[in-house]
Amino acid sequence: MNKRWMLVLTFAVGTVAGHLAALDLPLVFAQGQKPITVSRLFTGPDNVTHVEETELKFASGTPGTAAKLLPVVSAEIHRAMPSASADWHRGPRRQYVITLSGHGEIEIAGGKKIPLQPGHIELIEDTTGQGHITRVTGNEERVTLQLVLADHSIPAVAGRQ
Secondary structure, eight states: OOOHHHHHHHHHHHHHHHHHHHHHOOOHHHHHOOOOOOEHHHHHTSHHHEEEEOOOOOEEESSEEEEOOOOEEEEEEEEEEEEEEEEEEOOSSSSEEEESSSSSEEEEEEGGGEEEEOEEEEEEESSSSSEEEEESSSSOEEEEEEEEEETTTOOOOOOOO
């Protein structure tokens, strides 16, 4: 390749990189894959809800990677309107709750708040005790996928996953 084309190519790559940087887009390809965590809500010995953040472990496969979840028996789609709130309540059963769209938060004992955004995964196991508060935040409805665990009748056990 002659010097003229090398100069043009260098200028083009620099210009494109500069424009991408100005867009402030995440450079996932350069940083590796973002970890995916599960917020596990469980009842502690003090009879209040606690949270444990666990990173999903992915196994390589074709064409991508997969993380194993607990077995489920059914799925439901729920939606809640903006500013909806469910005061202190326990989980109705052991289940995953995955936010598909919208935003919310869960408040647990001591005022700790867990932000919920699209892609956030909750493992609800606080089926006894004080429970938690769930709120929709922002100005759009929150849509969730609820996956009922196969052993949903088993009470929550601290440290179990």
